Amino acid sequence: MQDKRRPDRLGAAPARLMIIAIILLAQGLVVGMGWWTGSRDLLTEVVDQFNRRVEASAQDTASGVALAIAKLEADSIEPDTEGGRRIGQMLGDLKLPGQSVISIVSEDGRELHHVGDAALGASSYTASVPLARFNAVLRVQAPAEQLVSARDAAASEINLRIWLGGSVIIMLTGIVALALISLHERRLVRANRVLGQQVISKDTDLLAAREGMILGLAKLADYRDTDTGQHLDRICEYSALLAQAASRRYPEIGEHFIRSLKLASSLHDIGKVGIPDAILLKPGALLPNERTLIEKHTTMGAQTLLSIRERFGEDELLDLGIDIALCHHERWDGTGYPNGLQGNEIPFAARIVSIVDVYDALTSVRVYKPAMSHKRAVSILREGRGTQFDPVLMDIFLSIADEFDTVRRTLQPLELTNPPLLRVA
Numbered sequence: 001m002q003d004k005r006r007p008d009r010l011g012a013a014p015a016r017l018m019i020i021a022i023i024l025l026a027q028g029l030v031v032g033m034g035w036w037t038g039s040r041d042l043l044t045e046v047v048d049q050f051n052r053r054v055e056a057s058a059q060d061t062a063s064g065v066a067l068a069i070a071k072l073e074a075d076s077i078e079p080d081t082e083g084g085r086r087i088g089q090m091l092g093d094l095k096l097p098g099q100s101v102i103s104i105v106s107e108d109g110r111e112l113h114h115v116g117d118a119a120l121g122a123s124s125y126t127a128s129v130p131l132a133r134f135n136a137v138l139r140v141q142a143p144a145e146q147l148v149s150a151r152d153a154a155a156s157e158i159n160l161r162i163w164l165g166g167s168v169i170i171m172l173t174g175i176v177a178l179a180l181i182s183l184h185e186r187r188l189v190r191a192n193r194v195l196g197q198q199v200i201s202k203d204t205d206l207l208a209a210r211e212g213m214i215l216g217l218a219k220l221a222d223y224r225d226t227d228t229g230q231h232l233d234r235i236c237e238y239s240a241l242l243a244q245a246a247s248r249r250y251p252e253i254g255e256h257f258i259r260s261l262k263l264a265s266s267l268h269d270i271g272k273v274g275i276p277d278a279i280l281l282k283p284g285a286l287l288p289n290e291r292t293l294i295e296k297h298t299t300m301g302a303q304t305l306l307s308i309r310e311r312f313g314e315d316e317l318l319d320l321g322i323d324i325a326l327c328h329h330e331r332w333d334g335t336g337y338p339n340g341l342q343g344n345e346i347p348f349a350a351r352i353v354s355i356v357d358v359y360d361a362l363t364s365v366r367v368y369k370p371a372m373s374h375k376r377a378v379s380i381l382r383e384g385r386g387t388q389f390d391p392v393l394m395d396i397f398l399s400i401a402d403e404f405d406t407v408r409r410t411l412q413p414l415e416l417t418n419p420p421l422l423r424v425a
């Protein structure tokens with residue numbers, strides 16, 4: 001049988017490794033993002049960039065204003081002169097970006113012009129352009145407050161992106177991990193199912209092998225004094241047939257019991273192995289000591305099966321075989337052997353085998369007798385109702401006697417139904 005466990009086991013390891021790798025990768029990404037953000041001081045970079053933009057903007061503004069002043073071609077920049085007023089008017093018309101402030105300061109430090117309302121602190125940014133023609137300097141200042149709000153906005157945005165990015169990575173990691181775990185579990189379930197089927201198959205194989213060995217062992221003993229071993233085949237079939245019919249009256253008899261009984265019934269005469277041929281195959285009547293010896297096949301059979309059970313441990317089939325081997329010659333009225341059990345003291349399985357064994361013995365050839373007709377055998381069995389046989393089981397047997405005849409005709413070799421009086425084994 002092909003072993004399917006190996007591919008499943010091989011598939012499970014990469015799946016586990018993949019899950020671990022993906023989780024580690026995702027965690028690494030999150031940690032890496034944190035490290036990258038911290039190591040590069042991303043916020044500072046953004047603020048610096050913004051600062052440069054503000055400075056560049058101030059510089060552009062300053063250069064543009066200086067160019068505009070030059071184009072006015074004013075002769076003076078002093079506020080109280082004609083040129084100064086034109087410059088002041090032009091500056092007043094300017095639309096300044098944000099809260100910028102423009103001022104023109106003379107060489108000696110006087111502020112000649114001032115546009116813009118913001119009170120600029122020391123942290124403001126300044127772009128300066130010299131107005132060489134007027135010995136003055138044009139300054140464009142951007143307030144630090146702009147930078148603070150820009151930095152806060154940038155920080156919020158960075159935090160939001162990191163949070164969202166981390167969340168998405170963790171969520172994706174979880175989804176992928178769950179998918180892989182689910183896949184892994186499905187593979188495990190499939191592998192377990194295959195293993196279960198293999199165990200059942202092996203159990204079935206072992207049971208079949210065990211049943212074959214038991215039947216073979218029983219047949220070995222049976223070859224001693226019966227036909228070609230088909231006596232046992234018939235006993236098995238008859239036992240199952242009677243048990244099946246009895247189950248209609250006794251609901252506690254299930255299919256499992258019938259199946260076990262069918263096999264265990266083959267062990268009923270296994271103790272005959274220990275009986276000498278001279279006695280077992282003796283054509284005439286047995287002497288008292290010979291009868292005593294032949295009756296020992298019950299206890300010898302039970303002992304043999306007990307010793308097997310001691311090695312195997314508890315075994316339902318062997319237990320049933322022991323009951324049958326020991327008690328199949330007990331009689332309902334207590335006059336049987338080996339223990340003189342009476343009525344329900346006799347195990348139920350043994351009571352069944354007792355009936356079918358006698359039926360088969362009567363309808364089969366033995367070295368000391370020819371086969372009896374079905375009708376005659378049934379008649380003799382009926383006479384044993386309540387004395388030799390369980391009366392209820394006998395009634396059940398009588399109700400299905402025709403079925404016994406059918407089985408007998410199927411399993412009994414034709415040439416053996418009318419044999420010579422004596423036969424050499």
Ligand SMILES: [Fe+2]
Nearest residue numbers: 268269328329
């Ligand atoms: Fe027997």
Ligand SMILES: [Fe+2]
Nearest residue numbers: 231268269357
């Ligand atoms: Fe028998």
